[in-house]
Amino acid sequence: MEFLKPIVFVLILSSSTIPILSFSHFSPIDHYLIDCGSTLKSTVDHRIFLSDSSPSNSPFLSSPRSFSLTNQHPFEGLPPIYSSARVFEVASKYEFQIRDKGTHTVRLHFQAFTSSNLDLIRAQFHVLVNGYVILSNFSGVSAVNPRIKEFLIWVGTETLEITFIPVKRSSFAFVNAIEVISAPKDLVADSAKHLSYERSEDVDGLSKEGREVLYRVNVGGPKVTPFNDSFWRTWVPDDEHFESSEGSKKVYSSGRIKYQEGGASREVCPDNVYNSARVIKSTNSSIPNTNMTWTFPAIDGYNYIIRLHFCDIASISIGFLFFNIYVNGYMAYENFDLSTATNWELSSPFYVDFMVSGDQEGVLRISIGSSNQSVPYAIDGLLNGIEIMKLNNSLGSFDGNLSAEMVLMRCRGNTVNLVPYVVILCLIVTVSLMLRRKVIRRDDSFSWSKVPVVDSWKVKSNMGIVNS
Numbered sequence: 228m229e230f231l232k233p234i235v236f237v238l239i240l241s242s243s244t245i246p247i248l249s250f251s252h253f254s255p256i257d258h259y260l261i262d263c264g265s266t267l268k269s270t271v272d273h274r275i276f277l278s279d280s281s282p283s284n285s286p287f288l289s290s291p292r293s294f295s296l297t298n299q300h301p302f303e304g305l306p307p308i309y310s311s312a313r314v315f316e317v318a319s320k321y322e323f324q325i326r327d328k329g330t331h332t333v334r335l336h337f338q339a340f341t342s343s344n345l346d347l348i349r350a351q352f353h354v355l356v357n358g359y360v361i362l363s364n365f366s367g368v369s370a371v372n373p374r375i376k377e378f379l380i381w382v383g384t385e386t387l388e389i390t391f392i393p394v395k396r397s398s399f400a401f402v403n404a405i406e407v408i409s410a411p412k413d414l415v416a417d418s419a420k421h422l423s424y425e426r427s428e429d430v431d432g433l434s435k436e437g438r439e440v441l442y443r444v445n446v447g448g449p450k451v452t453p454f455n456d457s458f459w460r461t462w463v464p465d466d467e468h469f470e471s472s473e474g475s476k477k478v479y480s481s482g483r484i485k486y487q488e489g490g491a492s493r494e495v496c497p498d499n500v501y502n503s504a505r506v507i508k509s510t511n512s513s514i515p516n517t518n519m520t521w522t523f524p525a526i527d528g529y530n531y532i533i534r535l536h537f538c539d540i541a542s543i544s545i546g547f548l549f550f551n552i553y554v555n556g557y558m559a560y561e562n563f564d565l566s567t568a569t570n571w572e573l574s575s576p577f578y579v580d581f582m583v584s585g586d587q588e589g590v591l592r593i594s595i596g597s598s599n600q601s602v603p604y605a606i607d608g609l610l611n612g613i614e615i616m617k618l619n620n621s622l623g624s625f626d627g628n629l630s631a632e633m634v635l636m637r638c639r640g641n642t643v644n645l646v647p648y649v650v651i652l653c654l655i656v657t658v659s660l661m662l663r664r665k666v667i668r669r670d671d672s673f674s675w676s677k678v679p680v681v682d683s684w685k686v687k688s689n690m691g692i693v694n695s
C-alpha cells in the first residue's frame with residue numbers, strides 16, 4: 228500500500244486546488260472581449276481583448292464615420308483597454324453573432340481622455356442594445372476612473388446589436404471596450420418576492436426582463452476583482468453603504484464554501500464573497516435588539532431586484548441562526564431560518580431575490596435584525612453579499628422616458644435637419660429651371676412655333692363645338 232501514497236497525495240493536492248481552478252471552469256459559448264479603437268489585442272488579468280479593427284467576422288462594426296483615438300499619455304495603473312477608444316460621429320453599431328440564446332452580460336467600458344485636440348469628456352450620446360435604451364444623454368464620464376456599465380439582456384435572436392448615437396449633430400459617441408458574454412444559466416432567477424404596500428407575493432417571468440447591474444457588494448470583505456470572480460465580475464466593499472450599527476461585527480472564514488444543488492452555484496456568487504460577512508452576535512443571555520442596515524440610491528419609476536447572499540460562516544453549530552430581513556421597511560422575511568434553507572449545512576451558500584419599486588424617498592434600504600426566535604449566546608443576524616439590479620421601464624429603457632424607437636426617430640430627426648437645405652436647393656433648382664424654360668419658350672415662340680400645343684387643342688375643340 229505504500230506505493231499508493233504519492234497518488235493519494237497528488238489527489239489531495241489537486242482537490243485542494245479545485246476552488247481556484249474552478250474560477251476558470253465556466254466557459255461561455257458566446258464570449259466577445261473587444262478593445263475598441265485599438266490596432267492590437269490587449270490582455271487584462273489573463274483575458275484577451277481583441278481589436279475591433281481586426282478583420283474577423285464578429286463583431287461586425289458598421290459605422291459610416293468613426294475613427295480610433297489613442298491616449299498618448301496613458302493613465303498609470305489602468306489596464307491597456309482604457310488607452311484607446313473608438314469615436315463615432317454618426318449613429319453606428321456593433322453586431323455580435325449569438326450562438327447561445329439566453330441571458331447575456333453586456334459590459335461597456337468608458338474612460339475619457341484628450342488626444343488630437345479631442346476631449347472625450349465632451350461626448351454626449353445614447354446607447355441601444357436590441358431595442359432597449361441602456362444609456363441616454365450619457366456624458367458624465369469621469370477622467371479619473373473608468374466607468375463600467377453592465378446589463379443582463381435576454382437574447383432570443385441570432386445577433387446582439389449595440390448602437391451608439393450622438394445626441395446632436397455636433398456631438399459624438401465613444402467606447403473603450405465591450406464585453407458580450409453568455410451568462411451562466413442559473414444566474415438570473417425567474418421569480419422574486421415582490422414587496423409592496425398592498426401585499427407581497429411571488430412574481431414570475433423575470434428571467435427575460437432586461438436588468439442593469441447597479442451594485443455588487445461584498446459585505447464585510449475586500450474588493451473582489453474580475454480576476455478572482457468565477458464570472459469576471461467586480462464586487463466592492465460595503466463600507467460606503469453600511470450605516471454603522473452598534474453590536475455588529477465583520478467575520479471572515481478561510482474554510483471551504485460548500486456549494487450545494489438548490490443553493491447558489493459558484494458562478495452565481497464566488498467563494499470570495501461568501502467567505503466574509505457582517506453579523507449580529509449575542510455574547511450573553513440577552514439578544515441585541517438592533518438592525519444592520521445598508522442603503523442604496525434608487526429612482527422613482529423603476530423596479531429593482533435586490534439579491535441577498537447568505538452563507539453561515541460564523542455559527543459554531545447549525546440550527547441556532549434566525550433573523551428578520553427588512554427591505555424598504557417591509558418585513559421581507561420573518562424568522563428567516565438559514566439552516567433549513569441550506570439543508571442543515573454550515574458554510575453553504577444561499578440567496579433570495581426581492582423586487583421593490585423605487586419611490587419618492589429615492590433610497591433602497593436593507594436591514595437584518597434579530598427576530599423572535601433568535602437564540603442567546605449565538606449569531607442573531609448575518610449577511611454576506613448584496614446585488615442591486617434595475618429592471619427596464621415599460622418603454623424598454625433603463626435611463627429616461629424615451630423608447631428605442633423614439634431615440635432613433637430623434638436621431639433621424641438630426642439628419643432631417645438637412646431638409647430645409649434640400650428644400651431650398653430644390654426650390655432654387657426648380658426656379659432656375661422654370662426661368663430657363665421661360666426664356667427658351669420665349670425664344671421658341673419667336674422662332675419656329677407660332678401655335679402652342681394648348682392653343683391648337685383649344686382651336687380644335689372650338690372647331691369641334693362649332694362642328695356639332
Ligand SMILES: *[C@@H]1O[C@H](CO)[C@@H](O)[C@H](O)[C@H]1NC(C)=O
Pocket residue numbers: 353363364626627628629634
Ligand atoms: C436628453 O435631454 C434632453 C434635454 O436635455 C431631453 O429633451 C431628451 O428627452 C433627453 N433624451 C433622452 C433619450 O432622455
Ligand SMILES: *[C@@H]1O[C@H](CO)[C@@H](O)[C@H](O)[C@H]1NC(C)=O
Pocket residue numbers: 451452454455499
Ligand atoms: C485575488 O484574491 C487573493 C486573495 O483571495 C488576493 O491575494 C489577490 O490579490 C487577488 N487578486 C486580484 C487580481 O485581485
Ligand SMILES: *[C@@H]1O[C@H](CO)[C@@H](O)[C@H](O)[C@H]1NC(C)=O
Pocket residue numbers: 510511512513
Ligand atoms: C450583554 O452584552 C452587551 C454587549 O455585548 C451589553 O450591552 C449588555 O448589557 C449585556 N447584557 C447583560 C444582561 O449582561
Ligand SMILES: *[C@@H]1O[C@H](CO)[C@@H](O)[C@H](O)[C@H]1NC(C)=O
Pocket residue numbers: 516517518553555556557594596
Ligand atoms: C429594524 O428595521 C425595521 C424596518 O425598518 C424596523 O421596523 C425595526 O423597528 C428596526 N429594529 C430596530 C431594533 O431598530
Ligand SMILES: *[C@@H]1O[C@H](CO)[C@@H](O)[C@H](O)[C@H]1NC(C)=O
Pocket residue numbers: 561599
Ligand atoms: C413576535 O412574536 C409575537 C408573539 O409571539 C408576535 O405577535 C409578533 O408578531 C412576532 N414578530 C415580531 C416582529 O415581533
Ligand SMILES: *[C@@H]1O[C@H](CO)[C@@H](O)[C@H](O)[C@H]1NC(C)=O
Pocket residue numbers: 358436437618619620621622623624
Ligand atoms: C422591459 O422592456 C421590454 C422590451 O421593451 C418590455 O417588453 C417589458 O414589458 C419591459 N418591462 C417592464 C417591467 O415594463
Ligand SMILES: *[C@@H]1O[C@H](CO)[C@@H](O)[C@H](O)[C@H]1NC(C)=O
Pocket residue numbers: 527528627628
Ligand atoms: C418619467 O415619467 C415618470 C412618470 O410619467 C415621471 O415620474 C418621471 O419623472 C419621468 N422621468 C424623467 C427622467 O423624465
